[in-house]
Amino acid sequence: MDNILHKYLSERVRKEHDQTQVKPGPVITLSREYGCYAGEIAHLLTNKLNLSVQKSDGAYQWQHIAKEILDDAAHNLKTDPGRIAHIFAARERSFVEDMAMAFANTRYVRDPQIKKLIAQVVRNYAEQGHAVIVGRAGCVLAGDIEQALHVRLVAPRKYRVQRVMTRFKMTEKEAGAHLTEYDGYRKRFMKFFRGDKPEADLFDVVLNRGTLTTDEIVNAIYFMAVEKNLV
Numbered sequence: 705m706d707n708i709l710h711k712y713l714s715e716r717v718r719k720e721h722d723q724t725q726v727k728p729g730p731v732i733t734l735s736r737e738y739g740c741y742a743g744e745i746a747h748l749l750t751n752k753l754n755l756s757v758q759k760s761d762g763a764y765q766w767q768h769i770a771k772e773i774l775d776d777a778a779h780n781l782k783t784d785p786g787r788i789a790h791i792f793a794a795r796e797r798s799f800v801e802d803m804a805m806a807f808a809n810t811r812y813v814r815d816p817q818i819k820k821l822i823a824q825v826v827r828n829y830a831e832q833g834h835a836v837i838v839g840r841a842g843c844v845l846a847g848d849i850e851q852a853l854h855v856r857l858v859a860p861r862k863y864r865v866q867r868v869m870t871r872f873k874m875t876e877k878e879a880g881a882h883l884t885e886y887d888g889y890r891k892r893f894m895k896f897f898r899g900d901k902p903e904a905d906l907f908d909v910v911l912n913r914g915t916l917t918t919d920e921i922v923n924a925i926y927f928m929a930v931e932k933n934l935v
Contacts, residue, residue: 728831729851730934732925733842735906736857738886739864740913741871745857746770746836748922753836756926756935769829770838819896841897843906853929856907857921859914 732749734742746768753766823845829835830846837846843854859867861883868879898906909928911921929935 727851729833729846729849730853730929731830731833731842731846731849731851732836732853732855732929732934733830733846734836734838734855734857735843736839736913737859737864738883738890739867740857740859741867742838742857743770744918745921745925746838748918749925750836752922752926753929753935756930764834766834766836768838769835770840823897841894844894844897844901847906851932851934853909853925853932853934854907855925856903856910857913858910859912863914 734746736742750766750768757764757766822840826837826840826842826845829837830842830849830852833851843856846852847854864883865876865879868874868883869876872879872882874882909924911924913921916924926935
């Protein structure tokens with residue numbers, strides 16, 4: 705188990721014994737277009753949030769939650785994380801793949817069951833609070849939590865293609881096709897959770913990854929969190 709997950713679970717136990725913890729949250733969700741990578745932003749934001757609470761005795765530590773959702777979901781489904789990772793890449797199995805996996809594996813788990821478990825895990829982290837949740841439909845699953853800030857990261861297609869080229873060492877043509885494919889996967893993934901709810905209803909703020917630096921984005925989210933009394 706990752707050290708960050710161990711620490712987060714320890715915080716969870718501590719909060720369960722703290723009767724002052726009544727409302728769910730606080731939580732910050734980061735949603736992003738494909739190619740607008742948010743890992744560094746979540747890491748830096750978590751550090752910045754924790755620096756602000758160091759002087760407060762007994763303050764809860766913020767945690768960056770991403771891979772932990774996959775690990776928790778796989779553990780609850782009693783399967784290997786690799787068998788459900790396609791959902792976390794916003795990709796669904798075809799009917800043929802679905803049937804082949806079902807016959808080949810006695811512990812096979814269907815996509816709708818995986819998504820339902822994802823929802824439970826994400827909601828649990830969001831309610832427990834002091835979490836920066838990257839993706840996983842967090843903006844929908846924590847949408848009714850009052851102590852929350854929902855951020856969407858976007859960028860022009862050219863910027864996103866360049867990021868995909870760099871990350872996967874692809875040509876521009878390959879990266880463009882890859883981007884189009886995964887944009888489709890993510891739209892279907894989000895539709896499963898939000899239905900026909902307009903995207904404009906999901907986010908408090910939209911930030912352009914193509915025109916703002918990483919530090920500018922981190923600072924903007926941090927100050928909004930302060931203004932919303934999440935810190």
